[in-house]
Amino acid sequence: MLTGRRILLAVSGGVAAYKAAYLARRLVEAGAEVRTIMTESATRFLGPQTLAAVTGVPPEIEMFDRPSVSPHTTLGQWAEAMVVAPATAATLARIAHGLSEDLLSATVLATRAPLVVAPAMHTEMWEHPATQRSIAIVRGDGHVVVGPGSGALAGGDEGRGRMAEPEEILAAVEALFEDGPLAGRTVLVTAGGTREPIDPVRYIGNRSSGKMGNAIALAAARRGARVVLVTTVEAPAGPIEVVPVETAEQMAEAVWSRAPGCDVAVFAAAVADFRPEAPSGGKLKRADGPPEIGLEPTPDVLRGVAAMDDRPFLVGFAAETGDVAEAIAKGKHERVDLLVANDVARADSGFGTDTNAVTLVAPDGSTEPWPLATKDEVAERLWDRVASLLPGGES
Numbered sequence: 001m002l003t004g005r006r007i008l009l010a011v012s013g014g015v016a017a018y019k020a021a022y023l024a025r026r027l028v029e030a031g032a033e034v035r036t037i038m039t040e041s042a043t044r045f046l047g048p049q050t051l052a053a054v055t056g057v058p059p060e061i062e063m064f065d066r067p068s069v070s071p072h073t074t075l076g077q078w079a080e081a082m083v084v085a086p087a088t089a090a091t092l093a094r095i096a097h098g099l100s101e102d103l104l105s106a107t108v109l110a111t112r113a114p115l116v117v118a119p120a121m122h123t124e125m126w127e128h129p130a131t132q133r134s135i136a137i138v139r140g141d142g143h144v145v146v147g148p149g150s151g152a153l154a155g156g157d158e159g160r161g162r163m164a165e166p167e168e169i170l171a172a173v174e175a176l177f178e179d180g181p182l183a184g185r186t187v188l189v190t191a192g193g194t195r196e197p198i199d200p201v202r203y204i205g206n207r208s209s210g211k212m213g214n215a216i217a218l219a220a221a222r223r224g225a226r227v228v229l230v231t232t233v234e235a236p237a238g239p240i241e242v243v244p245v246e247t248a249e250q251m252a253e254a255v256w257s258r259a260p261g262c263d264v265a266v267f268a269a270a271v272a273d274f275r276p277e278a279p280s281g282g283k284l285k286r287a288d289g290p291p292e293i294g295l296e297p298t299p300d301v302l303r304g305v306a307a308m309d310d311r312p313f314l315v316g317f318a319a320e321t322g323d324v325a326e327a328i329a330k331g332k333h334e335r336v337d338l339l340v341a342n343d344v345a346r347a348d349s350g351f352g353t354d355t356n357a358v359t360l361v362a363p364d365g366s367t368e369p370w371p372l373a374t375k376d377e378v379a380e381r382l383w384d385r386v387a388s389l390l391p392g393g394e395s
Helices: 017-029 048-055 071-078 089-097 103-110 123-127 129-140 166-176 211-222 248-261 301-306 325-334 375-389
Strands: 006-011 033-038 081-087 115-119 149-152 158-162 186-191 226-231 240-244 264-267 274-276 295-297 313-320 338-343 358-361 367-369
Touching: 006 017, 006 048, 006 071, 006 103, 017 033, 017 048, 017 081, 017 166, 033 048, 033 071, 033 103, 071 103, 081 089, 081 103, 081 166, 089 103, 089 115, 089 129, 115 166, 123 129, 123 158, 166 211, 186 211, 186 248, 211 226, 211 240, 211 264, 211 375, 226 248, 248 301, 264 301, 264 375, 301 313, 301 325, 313 325, 313 375, 325 338, 325 358, 338 375
Parallel strands: 006 033, 006 081, 081 115, 186 226, 186 264, 226 240, 264 313, 313 338
Antiparallel strands: 149 158, 274 295, 338 358, 358 367
């Protein structure tokens, strides 16, 4: 996949730097010619000789005291893709604001190659507003952000901020050079179940895990699409733009503002149909007895997109507990181009499971039951079908 490609791997100073050695090995095994950059602090976590042994070329560390007159421009012009893994909070800030304080950040400015960034830091640092501003700028500049995921962190801590695994980063790099069936397309995906507040503690919601939506987003990215994931749950690590929301109103605003620029929109989220019309500003007390909660409809996110003049190709999801006739009626009512009905009454299908039993419903009401499969397999098969139905596809 990467045979003959020139990949520049830049390592900044975090505990996750040890993973960079394995990433370098995987890039080499994929056929790439790999050169590396290390920050001074990175050398405290990973020995330069390790990267030299893996790639066959010693890493560049200093801007000065090297034979090259301009190492950052030389490396930047050489690279066909640049990867920063791990990318610490400080490195993200430098990339976001164009600060060239070391060889790594100067090379980012000096290259026109696509950039893949894999953040890694403690949860508190990742969630800090300054880091979130940096990552928003990095994504806005068109760079690919992979991760971070959740799991074990330095010092025995657990949480969000763990660097994506080398295989995930490798997949993002390979996707840069793929001319997949969705290359050049922009895809919008919704995932998870919305939460409609009753009071600051309680909410009306559902059991959606977001696994199906996440699988769909990743499968689209693997096919070369630019993916925007509007979600209420933790997003998967991958080259995806993530828009976190919580309520149906927030999801509607996020989707309606982005849908006009998309080629395909897949509505896999379980959006609440109703919300409390007057949420309490304080926690409702048990001693006051059961409250009377009046409900009002939430915005119909899918219908809002279907009504747009320049709407994308629409794929809807319908969580059903019985006959597929309800899904057929919904598909016609919502005016979708394709409807996926999934049986949530089965123990091995629907909310929270890793498998799904779905039926594809066409606009004319014809149905195509698919056998039980993993959600990843359903996502792959769904994109094969959607790609064939898009202009230029093979029906």
